[in-house]
Amino acid sequence: MRPQYRINGCLHEVVPKRQGHTRRIGIDGRDLDVAQVAADQHRGTLIVAGHRYAYHVAQDDGTLYIHLGGRHFEVGIVDEFQAAGRHDADGDGDLRAPMPGVVEAIYVAVGDRVAAGQPMLLIESMKLQTEIHAPVAGTVSAINVEVGGSFQRNALLVAVAAASEEHP
Amino acid sequence: MRRIESGLNTNSALYKRYREHNLAMMADFHQRQDNARHHRPERDISRLRNQNKMLPRERLELLLDPGTPFLELSSLAAGEAYGGAAPGASCITGIGVVAGREVLINASDSSVKGGAWYPLTVKKIVRALDIAIDNRLPVIHLCDSAGGFLPLQSHLFGDKYMAGRIFRNQSQLSKLGCQQLSLVFGHCTAGGAYIPALSDYSVIVAGTGAVFLGGPPLVKAATGEDVSVDELGGARMHTSVSGTCDYYAASEREAIALGREIVMQWAQPPKFALQRETPEEPYYDPDELYGIIPDTTKAGFDMREVIARMVDGSRLAEYQPDYGTTLVCGFANLWGYKVGIIGNNGVLFNDSSLKAAHFMELCNQNRVPLIFLQNITGYMVGKEYEQQGITKHGAKMIMVQACSEVPKFTVMTNGSFGAGNYGMCGRAFDARYLFSWPNSQISVMGSEQAANTLATVKIDQLRRTGEAPDPEQIEAIRQAVLADYENQTSAYYSSSELWDDGILDPVATRNALGIAISTSLNTPFGEPRYGVLRL
Numbered sequence: 001m002r003p004q005y006r007i008n009g010c011l012h013e014v015v016p017k018r019q020g021h022t023r024r025i026g027i028d029g030r031d032l033d034v035a036q037v038a039a040d041q042h043r044g045t046l047i048v049a050g051h052r053y054a055y056h057v058a059q060d061d062g063t064l065y066i067h068l069g070g071r072h073f074e075v076g077i078v079d080e081f082q083a084a085g086r087h088d089a090d091g092d093g094d095l096r097a098p099m100p101g102v103v104e105a106i107y108v109a110v111g112d113r114v115a116a117g118q119p120m121l122l123i124e125s126m127k128l129q130t131e132i133h134a135p136v137a138g139t140v141s142a143i144n145v146e147v148g149g150s151f152q153r154n155a156l157l158v159a160v161a162a163a164s165e166e167h168p
Numbered sequence: 169m170r171r172i173e174s175g176l177n178t179n180s181a182l183y184k185r186y187r188e189h190n191l192a193m194m195a196d197f198h199q200r201q202d203n204a205r206h207h208r209p210e211r212d213i214s215r216l217r218n219q220n221k222m223l224p225r226e227r228l229e230l231l232l233d234p235g236t237p238f239l240e241l242s243s244l245a246a247g248e249a250y251g252g253a254a255p256g257a258s259c260i261t262g263i264g265v266v267a268g269r270e271v272l273i274n275a276s277d278s279s280v281k282g283g284a285w286y287p288l289t290v291k292k293i294v295r296a297l298d299i300a301i302d303n304r305l306p307v308i309h310l311c312d313s314a315g316g317f318l319p320l321q322s323h324l325f326g327d328k329y330m331a332g333r334i335f336r337n338q339s340q341l342s343k344l345g346c347q348q349l350s351l352v353f354g355h356c357t358a359g360g361a362y363i364p365a366l367s368d369y370s371v372i373v374a375g376t377g378a379v380f381l382g383g384p385p386l387v388k389a390a391t392g393e394d395v396s397v398d399e400l401g402g403a404r405m406h407t408s409v410s411g412t413c414d415y416y417a418a419s420e421r422e423a424i425a426l427g428r429e430i431v432m433q434w435a436q437p438p439k440f441a442l443q444r445e446t447p448e449e450p451y452y453d454p455d456e457l458y459g460i461i462p463d464t465t466k467a468g469f470d471m472r473e474v475i476a477r478m479v480d481g482s483r484l485a486e487y488q489p490d491y492g493t494t495l496v497c498g499f500a501n502l503w504g505y506k507v508g509i510i511g512n513n514g515v516l517f518n519d520s521s522l523k524a525a526h527f528m529e530l531c532n533q534n535r536v537p538l539i540f541l542q543n544i545t546g547y548m549v550g551k552e553y554e555q556q557g558i559t560k561h562g563a564k565m566i567m568v569q570a571c572s573e574v575p576k577f578t579v580m581t582n583g584s585f586g587a588g589n590y591g592m593c594g595r596a597f598d599a600r601y602l603f604s605w606p607n608s609q610i611s612v613m614g615s616e617q618a619a620n621t622l623a624t625v626k627i628d629q630l631r632r633t634g635e636a637p638d639p640e641q642i643e644a645i646r647q648a649v650l651a652d653y654e655n656q657t658s659a660y661y662s663s664s665e666l667w668d669d670g671i672l673d674p675v676a677t678r679n680a681l682g683i684a685i686s687t688s689l690n691t692p693f694g695e696p697r698y699g700v701l702r703l
Contacts, residue, residue: 081170099515100550117175126515127545127585127614129466153552 004078011078093136093160100152101125103145108158112140120158121145138162169483169500172476174452176460183459190458190607194673197606200660201243201671204255208279216279219376221353222420224260224277227310230424231273231351236265238273239683241296241669246288248655248664254280257288257666259313261296263683266308267432270687272300275310278354282314285360287323290331291666297337299669302600303575304690306347306434307338308427309363311377312354331359338366347434351423352377352403352413361401364413369430371415371423374403379412439689442535443506450678451482457674465583465609471496471511471541474581478678480504487527492520497527499536503682508574511541511581515548516588521561524591525568525701532574532696537685540578540599544588545614560702565591567701573694575600577684579677580608580659580668595667601684603677604659604668615653619646 002013015026023034038044046053046068055068064075105122108114114134121132142159145151177183205225216223222230232238239262246257258280262273274296276283285293300307316324316331324330341348350356350364352372356379364370364379372379380401387393387400399405406413415430417423454477460469476482479500486498494514500507508531510524531538547562569576569591578592578599589610593599611618623646627637655661663671672680 079170099517099548100552124466126548127466127583127617128468128515130468130514 001080006076006078008074093134093138093141093162094156095120095132095135095158095160097123097151097153097155097157098130098132099125100150101130102150103147103157104129106143106145106147108140108143110140110143114138114140114160123151123157132157134160136160136162169481169485171451171481171483172472174473174476174482175470176452176456176473178456178459186461186463187459189463190461190674193606194458197671197673200247204244204247207255212279220420221278221312221376223279224275224310224312227351227353227420227424228260228264228273228275230421231266231308231310231427232264233266233268237679237683238262238264239680241299242292242663242666243670244660244663245292245666246286246664248661249288250286254284254286254289256280257286257292258283259289259292261292263299263305263687267428267434269306269431269434269436270690271431272296272305272307273310274307276313276354278312278314281317283312283354284314284317285324285331286317287320287330288664288666289317290324290334291329294329294333294337295666295669297334297341299601299687300341300346301337301344302598303687304344304346304437305687306431307341307349308431309348309350309367311350311352311356311360311363313356313360315355315357315360335359335362335366338363342366342368349427349430351427352379353420353423354378355383355397357381357383369415370413371417371426371430372403372406372413373417373420373423376420377403377417377423379406437690439686440535440692442537442685442689444504445480445501445506447501447504447682448480450477450479452476454478454675454678461582461605461607461674463607465543465545465585465614468514469543469582471513471543471581474541474674475500475509475511478502478681479507479509484509487530488523492517492523495520495524497523502539502678502685505682505685506536507539507685508536509539509541510592512544512588512592515545516562516565516591517548518553518556518558518561521547521558521565521591525561525564528565528568528572529696532568532572535574535693537575537577537688537693538572538593539681540576540593542578542580542584542589542592542594542608543582544585544592545583546586546588547591562587562591564701564703567699569593570597571698573696575685575688575693577681577688578602579672579681580604580610580662581674582608584608584610586613600688601680602668603670603672603680604662605674605677606659606671608659608662609657610659610662610667611653611657615650615657618653619649622646622649 002015005012005014012028017024017026024031025034032049035047043056046055053069055066058065062077066073101123104124108120116134116137118134119131120134123130138160141161145157241261243256246254256277258277260275260277264273274293348367350367350370352364354376356364361379361381378397378401384395384400387395403416407416415426417426457477460473462469475484479502484498484500494517496511496513498509500509548558576593576599595602623642626645630637659671662668
């Protein structure tokens with residue numbers, strides 16, 4: 001995967017082509033010879049195609065702030081996974097028991113609006129209490145268990161009507 | 169590698185409740201540790217001072233390279249035994265740096281009963297030398313012990329893993345090429361005399377140091393010979409006549425300086441070339457661990473939140489994220505070292521057991537050390553799971569784990585119950601190091617379950633004899649079992665009994681594991697090889 005950087009808001013592909021004292025890098029398909037002489041972590045000289053530029057750099061998490069030749073650049077690395085897009089969790093609003101157990105607490109009522117990931121039930125099984133979270137955002141349409149009641153694996157505990165179904 | 173996205177809400181009531189609970193627990197833990205290390209009756213301290221001896225930790229302070237870490241092992245050993253008479257089991261063991269070399273320290277604590285060996289002292293020394301054998305560490309013995317604690321001699325002498333094992337382990341270490349140095353500060357009598365004698369190098373302090381199989385009173389009783397300590401086993405005699413010790417030291421300080429000079433001559437074998445990156449602090453603050461660990465073993469927590477506060481950059485390359493989700497497996501770097509992490513996120517099911525087995529195979533194949541983060545209430549029970557082979561899947565996990573050739577490291581983060589303890593590399597499975605958090609608990613089943621099981625057994629017994637079960641009697645049995653469990657499941661009990669290598673403050677775990685992994689690289693990891701897996 002070619003590394004992508006967001007430089008002052010625009011996406012660029014930057015590909016290292018040779019390691020060593022001098023580096024050749026390809027920027028959006030154009031090759032440049034580049035060398036860096038770092039004075040310390042924050043300052044140094046950048047040599048691009050024979051021209052020397054003094055630079056200052058500061059890093060904040062994944063973003064670099066660079067002063068170079070009187071200009072300011074904000075450089076962010078584009079995560080390969082972000083660029084690839086994430087797969088969404090599949091599945092519907094049916095909340096089924098992951099294992100046999102007993103209901104310890106119910107946090108929601110039929111008709112409640114819930115956010116995805118919101119705790120809905122507390123179950124206990126094998127000496128362990130587990131919170132069961134809403135699989136999707138929406139409205140609680142059914143609760144099939146009561147506190148103290150037991151259930152088998154895969155039993156439908158709570159159903160959530162997904163928000164997108166309500167507001168097409 | 170992607171950074172774990174923490175879902176922790178540090179403003180939530182639950183976070184605050186856990187944090188308050190855990191900070192109180194940590195204060196208690198540090199108090200206990202401080203007492204075990206430093207709290208001694210004035211008379212014991214002045215006795216040592218009058219003999220012109222340093223306190224054991226003062227000797228360590230001089231011996232270890234300044235500014236380097238010392239990973240003390242089992243600081244609370246024997247803490248719950250002998251009515252508290254032997255804090256730290258009257259010895260100090262740990263991994264430190266001397267003259268730039270990683271070494272294992274075995275120091276008598278003469279400020280406790282003259283450094284007498286209790287049964288748990290022997291267990292602690294044997295375990296320390298096991299660590300040296302497993303990790304090919306050189307050893308420095310700081311000898312100043314009154315010898316075996318005679319009232320309990322039957323619990324420390326005759327059996328395979330008792331006192332003789334110390335000398336067996338010393339011999340094995342030597343055979344493996346691990347150097348040993350003894351600094352003789354006090355008397356080494358009877359068995360204790362073999363510690364310097366089995367070392368490659370020894371230094372003995374004039375006046376206070378002595379080495380002999382039997383002291384003057386015993387010699388007098390056995391043969392009628394009248395002899396002084398110095399004639400029988402003093403520094404001058406052993407370094408110029410018998411050759412039992414190598415260097416004469418006029419003072420403890422000189423002995424330590426000589427010791428450092430000796431260690432400086434030792435070869436430093438190259439480390440195994442485990443994949444390494446430049447170390448990086450975790451992105452998420454390890455201090456937040458106090459708000460993640462629950463105040464009960466019943467409540468679950470996401471082990472990823474713990475991993476995120478332990479590994480470099482909080483980054484984890486998770487393996488099979490959508491399969492067997494009650495177990496988190498993945499690759500990470502810790503202090504730069506590549507590691508494979510296996511952490512519990514719930515009960516072990518058929519799929520999570522298979523995932524664990526497969527992931528451990530990957531780590532063995534790629535020579536990546538394994539870290540087990542235990543929080544396990546057991547393998548799932550019930551008809552459906554048995555029919556799907558939960559027992560044989562668990563057996564595969566245990567087999568691959570037990571036969572793993574890569575170094576294993578275990579941390580007890582919360583609960584450790586039943587067979588889950590086995591599968592997740594409990595004490596019996598030879599983790600190079602096993603550490604516990606103060607909140608952690610170990611038992612064959614939960615206390616409630618054990619109490620109820622025993623109560624049921626009692627009811628059945630009574631019914632067989634035709635008696636009607638008396639509810640009060642049943643409740644009394646339940647309460648008795650619960651009380652016993654309360655004590656014996658606690659981390660303080662486990663650590664007292666040497667079921668672990670010490671209790672760690674959770675925020676210290678990353679550094680402890682870093683040192684532990686470093687020591688494990690003194691010998692190459694072996695080829696993967698397993699027994700018969702029931703497929």
